[in-house]
Structure formats: C-alpha cells, structure tokens
Amino acid sequence: MSYSINTKDISNATGLLRGAVRAVEKAQMRAINRTASKTRTAASKxxxxxxxxKASYVNENLKVSRKASINNPEAVITGRKRxxxxxxxxxxxxxxxxKQASxxxxxxxxxxxKQAGVSVAVKKGGSRKKMRKAFLIPxxxxxxxxVFVRTGRGKKDIKHLYGPSVDQVFRAVRTDLKPQIRRNLVTEYERQLANALRQELKR
Structure with a gap:
C-alpha cells in the first residue's frame, strides 16, 4: 500500500494555515477595538x-485616541489632561x-x-463646599x-480655580474596570475569532 502527497496538498495546507493566521490577527484587532469602545463607555459612567x-462633557473629553490595527494590536483611551x-x-x-445692592x-x-461666595460639589453625592471668598464671573x-478668588488688591489680581481633570478621575477609576475589561476582551475575542474563521473558510 502506498500514499502519495503532491504539491496541491501542500498548497492547500499552506492556504489553510495562512487563513488561520489572518483570522487570528483580525479577531485580535477587532476584539481589542470593541473592548476599547465598551471600556470608554464604562469609564465615562x-x-x-x-x-x-455632565455626560456630554465627559464623553467629549474621553476618547479612544488610537485604535488597534493588524500591525499594532493596541488601543489607547485618553482623557483630557487639562x-x-x-x-x-x-x-x-x-x-x-x-438693601442697597442692585x-x-x-x-x-x-x-x-450681594455676592457671598460660591458653593461647589466635586464628588457625586458629597456635601457642597462653601467658598466664602470665591466669586463667579464670565x-x-x-x-x-x-470660579475666581482674589489674590491682591488690583483689578487683575484674581485667580481662576480648577477641579480634577477628566484624565485624573479616569486614572482613579480605571483600576476598578480591569476585571470587566478582561471579561469583555475574552468574550469578544472568542466571538470575533469564530466569525473570522467562518469568513476564511468561505474564501
């Protein structure tokens, strides 16, 4: 009994291998990008x-700044640092x-x-902080x-006050998102790989 292997068999095997590699690369890229998008939504919340x-402000200043590609399978989420x-x-x-104030x-x-300070509430659900020497001006x-405070007696001796940036808050909450990110990535990769393999088999 004899069995022969010809170049067609080798070509078919090579084609299947290349297709599998393409499927893995596509699945990896798509899974990372889908997970990045979901992570950005979860981070905003x-x-x-x-x-x-406000949601509009956070969403405007928290972006997927770089999407994954076949050659660079990494996505980056960036918050506004200012x-x-x-x-x-x-x-x-x-x-x-x-009584005499207009x-x-x-x-x-x-x-x-007349003005008597400004109150702010940085933390959600936290108590408001009263800043008696602060004032609002356009x-x-x-x-x-x-929100400004005076730093001297001159007309221009005022200081504009700021709170945490979107990036600062994002850095504080992102650790809690890691388990969710891992789950989403595994689920997305399995789904994307199955889809990519089916597409390769149809080629």
Whole structure:
C-alpha cells in the first residue's frame, strides 16, 4: 500500500494555515477595538458616578485616541489632561441681603442682595463646599462662568480655580474596570475569532 502527497496538498495546507493566521490577527484587532469602545463607555459612567460632571462633557473629553490595527494590536483611551473649570462642578453663586445692592442677573443675584461666595460639589453625592471668598464671573469672550478668588488688591489680581481633570478621575477609576475589561476582551475575542474563521473558510 502506498500514499502519495503532491504539491496541491501542500498548497492547500499552506492556504489553510495562512487563513488561520489572518483570522487570528483580525479577531485580535477587532476584539481589542470593541473592548476599547465598551471600556470608554464604562469609564465615562464610572467617572460620572465619582464626580459631578455632565455626560456630554465627559464623553467629549474621553476618547479612544488610537485604535488597534493588524500591525499594532493596541488601543489607547485618553482623557483630557487639562484641569476642568471648577464652575463645572455644580458651582452655585451664594448671596446675602444687602438693601442697597442692585443685584446681578448674570450670576442669579436678585436686587437687594450681594455676592457671598460660591458653593461647589466635586464628588457625586458629597456635601457642597462653601467658598466664602470665591466669586463667579464670565470668562472673557464667552458666556460661561469661572470660579475666581482674589489674590491682591488690583483689578487683575484674581485667580481662576480648577477641579480634577477628566484624565485624573479616569486614572482613579480605571483600576476598578480591569476585571470587566478582561471579561469583555475574552468574550469578544472568542466571538470575533469564530466569525473570522467562518469568513476564511468561505474564501
């Protein structure tokens, strides 16, 4: 009894091997990118559970800055590093009675009252912090407010106050996301590999 192996058999085996390699590479890339997208969504929710920031602001400043590719199977999620205006953290103008005061509608101060500091709440669910020497003023060239304190007697002797950046909060919450990331990556890889192998078999 004899059995012969010809070049066609070798070619078929080589083709299957190459197809399997392509499937693994595609599955890896797609799984990483899908997991990065899910992680970014989960991180946004975690950040907003930790601090008092709006979803629109966090989502605008937390991005998948680099997607995985076949040659570089790594995705990167980046948060805005520049500090966040303290005014974004639920800043509210406080006021007190002052009979001769004209008020200030831009800051929500009624006539007969004057400014008496600003209250903010950085942590979600935490108590508000009253800053008696702080005040709200509109930022130059915009309609948004900033929280300032005076640093001297001159007109320009003021300091704009900031709270934690999106990146700072992201770094604080991302450790808690690691188990979820691992689960998502394993699940996505298995699903993507099965799909990629089916596509290769149809070639």
């Amino acid at each position: 975690a950040i907003r559970k930790d601090v008092r920031l 500090p966040t205006r303290l005014a974004r953290y639920g800043a509210k103008q406080m006021s007190r009675v002052a 008020g200030d509608t831009s800051r929500g101060i009624a006539s007969g009252r 930022l130059k060239g915009s309609n948004v407010m900033g």
